[in-house]
Structures are given as structure tokens and as C-alpha cells.
Amino acid sequence: MADIDIAVIGAGIAGLTTAYRLTQEGHRVEVFESEDAPGGRMRSSRVDGYTTDRGAETISPYGYPATWEFIRELGLDRGNQIHQIEHPVGLWDQGRNHPWVGHPKGMVLGAGLSVSGRVQSFRSMLGGMRRSGQVDPEWPENSKYGNMTLAEFGARYGQEMVERSLAPIAHTAFGWQPEDSAVAPLLAIMQGTKGIFRWQTYRDGQDTMARTLASRVKVHLSRSVERVVREGEEVRVHFADGTDLTARAAVLTQPSPEIPSVHPGLPDDERPFIEASTFTTMMRVAVRLDRPLEPRRDPSNPRSYAVVLGPNENSLFSGCTIEHNKCPDRVPAGRGLVTLLISPRRVHEVYDLPDEEVLERALDESTHFIDGLRSAYVGHHIVRWPNGLPAAPPAALRLRGRFVRRSPRPIEYAGDWLYLRPSSEAAIASSKLAVDRVHAWLSGQR
DSSP: OSSSEEEEEEEBBHHHHHHHHHHTTTEEEEEOSSSSSSBGGGGEETTTTEEEESOOOOOOSSSSSSHHHHHHHHTTTTTTTTEEOOOOEEEETEEEEEEEETTTTTTOOOTTTOOHHHHHHHHHHHHHHHHOOOOOTTTGGGGGTTBBBHHHHHHOOHHHIIIIIIIHHHHHHOOOOOSSHHHHHHHHHHHEEEEEEOOOOTTOTTTTTHHHHHHOOOTTTTEEEEEEEEETTTEEEEETSSSSEEEEEEOSSSSGGGGGHOOOOTTTTTHHHHHHOOOEEEEEEEEEESSOOOOOOOSSSSSSSSEEEEEOOSSSEEEEEEEHHHGGSOTTTTTTTEEEEOOOTTHHHHHTSSSHHHHHHHHHHHTTTTTTTTHEEEEEEEEEEEEEEEEHHHHHHHHHHHTTSSSSSSEEOOGGGGGTTTTHHHHHHHHHHHHHHHHEEEEHHH
């Protein structure tokens, strides 16, 4: 008899939502996390009244059904725990910040687009409203766009719209290269959320849901898993400390590039999709400030909570988030917090440098669009993600359908990479897929 029913490897949001659902159904579930706190890529740090996220969490009122189901079930929609972001996203281009990127107002006010660019954007929006132009987030590979990259989409449907809107958003938020990433998953996000419109965030940090879930399931922290091996109809989990246990099933929730080393017996029909599902390397430099600062703007324009850099900007950064504009409760009164996002095209220049050298490079480069950051500096936090977010290459999109439809087995997976959508919504939605497949496997063993 197995020691437990299901072992979930990883206490990120995909692992925790999977474990919670399975626990609610009466299974003996235990989660094993190598780090000393839950959350994975959705952890937050708290220093001197500043709350700094490891990632960039926002929640849309549209297109996030799995997220809102958990928010309501866990009671996170009560007690003022969700904050409405008041400010828009801006495009920084040639010394100016153009607000309302991805927002309906951008169609009228421009958001850095010319008149023809706005027409392209409007036509694309109308095309997405037609059934033929819609992308099913569950099956992005079945859309009319096929394996088209973001760059190829721009060549066909509007170069300016892509170069000055969609590509900067994807580049900054996901670390995507337009020539290497499939457009269908991005369109699934944009169509579902209706653009960057009425977005919200967790008031007390992006780890709010993770911390709540971790209090309701059995989580072992600082418990590193070395490998997971199928033994007949069961699974043996080997830990780095030399111990092991058996389970009736296991769910791996690491980024896909980490799966082959943990699961050395990866089946032949799973390996192609998992190996094709590459991730982007990402870095974030959060700078704590003694006063609120933001990118330079025309006094007539609104403040921005995030700024993406335009195609003409040869910068170390792809953009930044202005955390005190995003959610003022994340910083002490009268203070500021800005997170500088290292460009995926240049991350190799600084990824292996010591933190102090990275900080100096970041502060020097920030003067191009934020005044006074160095003089306002009081502290920093640098985050490195070798596997930051799914890159959604066309090769993975081609292989996805066969992978998702394969027969259930004792070692399953959860994570945003299963949908090639870099978002917490995709990670949470993947838990339903994992739970259904675990059910199918366990039912077949009775």
C-alpha cells in the first residue's frame, strides 16, 4: 500500500491549487517544496513596510474564471484584499510616455500609435470578436492563426500595431521575442481579458492566494525532490536527503525545462512537447525609494502603473512597473517602489553579475526615463529566473494537442506551460486538467 495517495511536487500556485482540489475530495495529498516558503514564482518579500513581488501579478475581471473561482471560494474577495488598479500602462518611445496601451481609450487617444496603427488595432479587435478569429484558451493550437509567430502576425495584420503595442507588452510581461513566440496564446489572453482594462491585484502581495492555500493543505517546505520514478502502478518519490516515499500518483509542477531531470523515465510520447516548451530567462530589479517616482510624463497625462518600452528604445530594460501607482498599500506612506524589468534580449549581459553591479547598471540606465531614482534609493531586491515564463514557441504549439490527449498515467503535470500562456490564470486552470487526469488514472486502478 502506498504511503500517500498523491504527491504534489512544488508549492507554486499550480501545485497548491491542485493539492487543494484533491484534498477537498478526500485524497491523502502532500506537497513537497524545495524553498522555505510557498508561492514559487508568485512569492513576495516584505522589508521595512515595502512589499515586493517576485513576479508581476495582475488579475483581470474578464478571462480569469479559474482564478476568480478560487478567490471567491477562499474568501479573498472579502476584507478589502483585492485592489483596483487605477492607472493605465504606458508606452515609452523617443522620450515620451504614451498612456493607455492595450486599453479601449488607446483606440481614441493613440497610446503611441499613428492613425493607421489605431485602425490596424481596431480591425484586429473586430476580427477577434468574430468566431473565426477567436482563440480558445483551452485549445490555442486549433485557432486560424495556427503556428504563426507574433512577428508573422504583424506582417499579415498590422506591423505597427504589433511593434508598438502587442510586442512590447509580450516582451515586457512575458520575456517573449516576437519572431520566436506563437501569437495564438497571446491573443487568447488579450481576447479573454478585453485588453488591459479594469485590472486588479492582491493588496498584500502576489503570494496572497498561495499563503491561503498553503494553510489548508499539507505542505512540506525545504523538502527538495531529487527524482520521481514510476514503479508499476505506483510512484516512488526520492528526496535530496536520501529518504523516499510511495504514492498512488504524483503531479509535477516545475517549469517544463526542469521536468526531464526530475522525471528521468519520461515517456516517449511526453518528451517532445515538454522539451519543445521552452521558458524565457527573466530578471527584475526592484528599487525601494524614499519618495514616489515614475517615468517622465506630460502633466496632462495620467500616471502609469507600468511602462513598456517601444521598438526604438535600445535599453537594458523592456519596461518597468511603478508599484506605488499599482497599489499604494505596497509601500510606506510617501515612499516609492519601482521594478525595472531587464530586457530578454540583453539579460545575458547582467544575469551572472553580482547584485551590486546589476544595481549600478540598472540605476545608470534608469536615468533615460526616470529622473532621480539614484538619489531616492533606499534599498533593492533582485530576482533571477532561469525559467521565468513559457516562451510559447510554435513547435510546442504544434505538439500540444497530442500531449494533452495522451492516456492518463501515475505521473502527471500542472503549470502555465501546459497552455503556453504565461499567467497565473493558466497555472490555476492547469490544476483542473491535472485533477481530472489523476482521477482518471486512480479510477482505472480500482
